[in-house]
Amino acid sequence: MMLRTLYLKSVRDRWLGAVIGVAALTATAFMSMWAYSGIGDDVVGFFDQMPDFYRTSIGLSSSGGVTTLMMSMMLNFLGPFVIAGIAISIGAGVIAGEERTGTVNILTTVPRSRRRLLWSKTMAMVSVVAGAGLLSWAGYALAVVSFGEGLSEVHVGASTVHVLAVSLLFGSLALAISTATGQQVLGSGIAAGLLILSFLISGVVPLIDGYKSWAKVSPWFYIGDGEPLTNGVQWAPVSIMLAASAALIGVAFWTLEGRDLRSGEGGLPILERLTADPRVEKAITMLQGRGGARGIVGLTLTEGRAIMIIAGGGIFMMLSVMGLLFLAVSDFVGDFVEVFPDSIMAIVGFADYTTPEGWYHGEGLSIVAPVAVAVVAINRGMSLAVEERTRRASLLFGNPVSRAGVAWRKLAATMLAAIGVSALAGAGVAVGNVSAGLDMSWANIGAATLLLALLATTLGAVAFLGAAATGNPAVANGAGTGVAILGWAIVSFAAVNDALLPWARLSPFYYYSWHLPLENGLIWWHPLVLAGATAVLGAIGVWAYTRRDLKG
Amino acid sequence: MAPAPIEIDHLTKRFGDVVAVDDASFQIEEGEIFGFLGPNGAGKSTTIRCLLDLIRPTSGSCRVLGLDSRKDAVEIRRHLGFLPSDLAMYPNLTGRQTLEFLAHLRGGVDWAWVDELSERLDADLSRRVAEYSSGNRQKVGIIQAFMNRPRVAVLDEPITGLDPLVQLEFHTMLREHAAAGNTVFLSSHTLSEVERVTDRVAFIRRGRLVAVESMDELRDKAVRRLRLEFAAPVPAADFLAVPGVHEASADGLVVTVQYEGSMAPLLRAATDREVLSVESGSLDLDEMFLEFYRDEVGEDVLAEEASEEERAAGRGSR
Numbered sequence: 001m002m003l004r005t006l007y008l009k010s011v012r013d014r015w016l017g018a019v020i021g022v023a024a025l026t027a028t029a030f031m032s033m034w035a036y037s038g039i040g041d042d043v044v045g046f047f048d049q050m051p052d053f054y055r056t057s058i059g060l061s062s063s064g065g066v067t068t069l070m071m072s073m074m075l076n077f078l079g080p081f082v083i084a085g086i087a088i089s090i091g092a093g094v095i096a097g098e099e100r101t102g103t104v105n106i107l108t109t110v111p112r113s114r115r116r117l118l119w120s121k122t123m124a125m126v127s128v129v130a131g132a133g134l135l136s137w138a139g140y141a142l143a144v145v146s147f148g149e150g151l152s153e154v155h156v157g158a159s160t161v162h163v164l165a166v167s168l169l170f171g172s173l174a175l176a177i178s179t180a181t182g183q184q185v186l187g188s189g190i191a192a193g194l195l196i197l198s199f200l201i202s203g204v205v206p207l208i209d210g211y212k213s214w215a216k217v218s219p220w221f222y223i224g225d226g227e228p229l230t231n232g233v234q235w236a237p238v239s240i241m242l243a244a245s246a247a248l249i250g251v252a253f254w255t256l257e258g259r260d261l262r263s264g265e266g267g268l269p270i271l272e273r274l275t276a277d278p279r280v281e282k283a284i285t286m287l288q289g290r291g292g293a294r295g296i297v298g299l300t301l302t303e304g305r306a307i308m309i310i311a312g313g314g315i316f317m318m319l320s321v322m323g324l325l326f327l328a329v330s331d332f333v334g335d336f337v338e339v340f341p342d343s344i345m346a347i348v349g350f351a352d353y354t355t356p357e358g359w360y361h362g363e364g365l366s367i368v369a370p371v372a373v374a375v376v377a378i379n380r381g382m383s384l385a386v387e388e389r390t391r392r393a394s395l396l397f398g399n400p401v402s403r404a405g406v407a408w409r410k411l412a413a414t415m416l417a418a419i420g421v422s423a424l425a426g427a428g429v430a431v432g433n434v435s436a437g438l439d440m441s442w443a444n445i446g447a448a449t450l451l452l453a454l455l456a457t458t459l460g461a462v463a464f465l466g467a468a469a470t471g472n473p474a475v476a477n478g479a480g481t482g483v484a485i486l487g488w489a490i491v492s493f494a495a496v497n498d499a500l501l502p503w504a505r506l507s508p509f510y511y512y513s514w515h516l517p518l519e520n521g522l523i524w525w526h527p528l529v530l531a532g533a534t535a536v537l538g539a540i541g542v543w544a545y546t547r548r549d550l551k552g
Numbered sequence: 553m554a555p556a557p558i559e560i561d562h563l564t565k566r567f568g569d570v571v572a573v574d575d576a577s578f579q580i581e582e583g584e585i586f587g588f589l590g591p592n593g594a595g596k597s598t599t600i601r602c603l604l605d606l607i608r609p610t611s612g613s614c615r616v617l618g619l620d621s622r623k624d625a626v627e628i629r630r631h632l633g634f635l636p637s638d639l640a641m642y643p644n645l646t647g648r649q650t651l652e653f654l655a656h657l658r659g660g661v662d663w664a665w666v667d668e669l670s671e672r673l674d675a676d677l678s679r680r681v682a683e684y685s686s687g688n689r690q691k692v693g694i695i696q697a698f699m700n701r702p703r704v705a706v707l708d709e710p711i712t713g714l715d716p717l718v719q720l721e722f723h724t725m726l727r728e729h730a731a732a733g734n735t736v737f738l739s740s741h742t743l744s745e746v747e748r749v750t751d752r753v754a755f756i757r758r759g760r761l762v763a764v765e766s767m768d769e770l771r772d773k774a775v776r777r778l779r780l781e782f783a784a785p786v787p788a789a790d791f792l793a794v795p796g797v798h799e800a801s802a803d804g805l806v807v808t809v810q811y812e813g814s815m816a817p818l819l820r821a822a823t824d825r826e827v828l829s830v831e832s833g834s835l836d837l838d839e840m841f842l843e844f845y846r847d848e849v850g851e852d853v854l855a856e857e858a859s860e861e862e863r864a865a866g867r868g869s870r
Contacts, residue, residue: 295656303644391640397606398634398697399657402626549607 003112003120010124014090018132020478021082026139028489029074033147035493035500036066067149068229074140075159076224083163084195086132087171090125092188094118094252096178099262114256118179122249125171133164158228165241166219170195172248180255182262189310195220200318204363208329296396296406300413304380308417312424315372319364319425323432326359356438357519360429365448366513369425370488373456377418378480381463384410388471388551397550407542411464415534418456425452429518440518447522454530455512459484461537468541471551483508508533555618557582557704557735558603562612565598572598574759575612580737580752585730587750588739589841595759596739597637600708603737604634616704630658633702637709637739639693647677647684647692654696661699669695672721686713694722698729705729706737711745723749743841755841770840777833778809778818783826794821 095118098104107117137160144151170191178187202220206212215221222241226234301308351366352358384407387393396406426449433440463480467473487507491514494504504510511526558580565573573595580586590596601607603614605625614621616628641650655661670677675691684692690713697705711719726736726749740746746753747767754764775798780786788802796813805828811818815832822830 295653299642299645299653303642391636391638392642394601394604394606394634394636395639395641395654395693395696396657397604397625398629398632398636399654400626400629400659401657403605405626550601 001116001119002123003116006107006117006120007124007127010121011127014086014124014128015131017089018086018128019135021086022132022135022139024482024485025074025079025082025136026143028078028485029070029140029143030146031489031493032070032073033066033143033149035497036069037147066147067144067151068154070143071140071154071156071159071229074136075156075163075229079136080163080166080220080223081195081199083129083132083136084167084170085192087125087129087167088174088188088191088195090128091171091173091175092178092184092191094121094125094175094179095256096182096184096187096262099182100184102263104261105263108261115253118253118256122175122252125175126168129167129171130164133160133167136160136163154229155232156229158231158233159223161233161238162223162225162228165238165245166223168245169219169241169248172245172252176248176251176255179252180259182259185306189306193310193314196314200368204325296401296409297413297416300380300383300410301417303383304376304413304417307379308376308421311372311376312421315369315421316424316428316431318368319360319428320431320435322360322364322428323356323434323436323438326356326432326438327436330354330359351516352519355519356433356436356440357444357516360432360440361448361513361516361518364429365425365452365518367488369452370455370484370509370512373418373421373425373452374459374480374484376421377414377456377460378463378477378484380414380417381460381480382467382473382476383413384464384545385467385471385473385476389473393550403546404542407468407545410467411461411538411541414460414464415457418460419453422449422453422456425449441521444518444521447517450522450527451512451517451530454527454534455508457534458508458530458537461534461541465537465541465544468545469548471548554582555615556580557584557617558586558737559615559618560599560603560612561615563599563602563609563614564611565595565602565607566610571759573602573756576756576759576761577612578754578761578764580735582735583730583733584752585726585736585738585750587746587753588737588756589741589743589746589753590756594756596756597708598759599756600706600737600739603706604629604632630700631703633697633700633705635693635697635705635707635710637712639689639712641681641689641692643682644680646680647675647688650681650692651677651696651699655699658700662701665701666695666699669698669725672725673718687715687718690714691718698725702734704735704737706739708739709741710738711740711742719745775810775812776815778811778815779831779833780807780809780822780827781805781829782807783828786825791818791821794818 093100095104098107108114137156140156141151173194174187174191176187177190178184181187198218198220201218202215202223205215205218219241222234222237225237228234351362353362387396397403426445429440429445429448430442432438433442433445459480462483463476466479467476470476487509490500491504491507491509494500494510504514508530511529515523515526517526556579560576560578563573563576564571576595576599588596588599598607599614602609603616603621605621605628608622617631619628621628642653645653651666655663655666669675670691673691673694675695676688677692679688681689681692690710694707694710697707697710711722714722723745726738730736730751738746738750750767752764752766753770755762782805785805786802786807788800788807791797791800791807791809794809794811795817796811797809797818798812799810801808809818
């Protein structure tokens with residue numbers, strides 16, 4: 001049933017992205033082994049001091065050492081995000097990607113059924129995701145062995161099977177939605193949103209007494225369910241995940257048969273139906289403004305409004321409710337955190353979970369808020385290169401605008417998007433502060449918001465520089481994301497290994513969070529470093545853009 | 553004397569080891585519609601992209617209205633209208649929003665004129681670009697290229713996707729635009745379009761300019777064709793020695809001869825036999841184009857093309 005040529009082409013199109021993702025995971029595994037090895041034998045003591053609940057929730061072995069600590073982080077946190085991200089990206093593009101680019105017109109002229117086309121591309125998705133899982137397994141093992149540790153204590157393969165099962169579930173969800181609707185963005189957006197929600201439910205719900213079992217609704221929960229890293233594959237949850245994936249793929253087959261295929265980018269049917277209502281249309285027009293009349297800055301913001309609304313709205317909602325959530329869990333969290341060793345708390349910047357500032361920092365501002373603002377800033381930072389990739393640069397430069405003028409405007413739009421989403425995050429903290437009566441310092445909330453905004457502008461400027469210097473959106477995205485991940489990782493590892501501190505000072509995350517601004521306020525020169533980095537990266541980007549041949 | 557609307561001066565553009573344009577020089581006059589011809593990869597788009605300062609010359613220069621394409625890029629674009637080939641636009645904007653966006657960038661656009669252009673091209677500006685057919689997208693592209701009444705319009709494959717009626721209207725627009733003293737630089741693969749509307753044409757081949765001729769000169773200098781039908785078969789070789797004859801071929805009773813200059817020696821040679829019919833015609837631009845690029849196309853393809861035409865001509869004369 002499978003079309004070999006289409007299968008191989010689909011694998012060829014996707015393997016490089018998967019290999020880059022796994023290479024990043026492997027590099028992180030090496031870096032974390034380096035950091036944790038520096039702690040020495042003390043690391044075993046940390047596990048003994050940890051509460052059972054914590055060990056269970058992230059799948060740590062009570063007999064764990066350096067290897068277990070690294071594997072837990074890779075297999076229960078970073079790894080699933082990367083492998084599931086790869087699965088979602090491929091799944092959403094299986095048929096809808098061909099529709100978006102118009103290549104479905106060529107594909108469907110060959111005398112082969114839609115079912116065979118879908119099956120071949122679905123098998124390519126499964127193969128690439130499975131390959132990425134296997135490679136990550138090898139990468140983790142290599143990192144462990146390279147630092148003279150053994151693999152006998154941990155079942156890396158078993159944990160990888162769990163990660164793969166959950167990743168395939170999210171990939172299949174993206175596949176089902178996008179194949180049913182012909183909308184690649186809809187499929188990837190919903191699946192990615194549910195992935196993050198699933199991670200949050202799995203991490204936060206068990207903290208609330210009486211609601212622990214609710215975490216089982218989250219697929220992410222089954223990554224660590226039954227401690228596969230210690231006890232081997234738990235076939236019951238894995239089988240359920242695989243069966244659910246098969247059912248979703250079945251939905252894709254069923255819906256593809258009965259619908260018209262699209263050609264080129266189209267609107268979302270649900271939105272189109274909504275906007276047909278004049279009242280809704282008026283509201284949307286007010287929200288969007290008149291896209292055609294607002295110039296390059298306005299258009300760049302308009303083009304990114306979906307990601308800005310999702311990321312900004314999401315982080316605002318999350319940080320708004322975290323104040324009330326703190327009141328609900330503050331007694332439990334106080335007891336819970338007391339038993340944590342200092343070196344583990346260093347991973348969240350020694351955040352004191354018994355205080356609202358520590359709670360907000362550890363649960364909101366250390367990881368989730370930077371991810372939200374980075375996604376927006378990097379996405380808009382790369383938009384200059386998107387103009388070239390989509391061949392719109394030649395349309396733009398048919399008008400009396402200078403190269404530098406266009407580049408500065410794109411940079412300004414990137415900064416506005418980054419600052420806007422960061423402001424929403426700050427507003428979320430403020431709402432949480434007021435609604436729960438937490439009495440956090442307004443000046444410190446302002447300081448944390450300012451640093452978050454400047455972290456975002458720095459990461460956006462990195463992506464902008466990549467876009468301006470090369471005209472390649474993938475390079476821009478890779479540069480921004482790479483600096484964000486490596487910057488975050490080096491600061492996290494420096495918290496447990498002082499030897500890394502000089503390197504951490506090269507990371508924008510150091511100036512963002514090292515001194516816990518929500519608790520301690522602003523160190524005056526930290527925002528200057530980030531603002532200076534933004535300005536220098538932006539200026540180099542504009543200069544590079546004016547010097548080279550454009551592509552589109 | 554006013555500077556030439558477009559002046560390409562010893563333009564060379566290299567991409568690594570590849571020479572995309574090699575020492576090309578030509579000039580376009582005011583009020584002229586100038587055709588730019590060449591096969592894929594000949595260097596047409598590279599020349600246009602240098603003109604627009606999207607890419608920079610390795611050596612040589614491009615000037616528009618006396619301004620340097622690199623130093624005065626912004627000023628040049630004030631007087632320029634540009635339609636890129638393979639036009640791409642912002643999918644989430646409507647046609648009107650696209651024009652508003654570009655008009656806002658440009659400034660000073662007369663919306664009554666935009667509405668008139670839309671009406672002439674029968675363009676629907678209310679839908680999102682993502683929902684447009686290629687023809688409708690092209691109409692928006694043409695409107696944006698002309699909405700500032702440019703002194704110089706640079707058009708790369710402008711009639712792609714347009715229906716014949718809209719093509720006719722567009723060609724009328726081009727002539728009106730040139731008649732008003734403006735200049736049109738037209739790069740096209742549609743040779744019938746170039747033949748119909750241009751005053752002069754340039755042929756570019758593997759980056760080198762091989763000819764720049766007015767259409768009238770081209771027609772005058774063109775090799776012409778004579779088709780002779782005899783009562784009995786005549787060897788083609790009998791005509792090869794006649795002065796001015798380039799080629800001769802025989803197919804049954806019909807001999808086809810390509811020649812230049814006077815027809816008299818050829819007729820004298822032919823009337824030694826019993827001639828049943830005579831047909832005469834000039835090579836059209838398609839054939840001239842093939843003459844320029846003969847070695848790239850391959851002799852066998854050209855021979856097949858020629859015999860196809862002869863067969864078609866034979867069918868037509870019966």
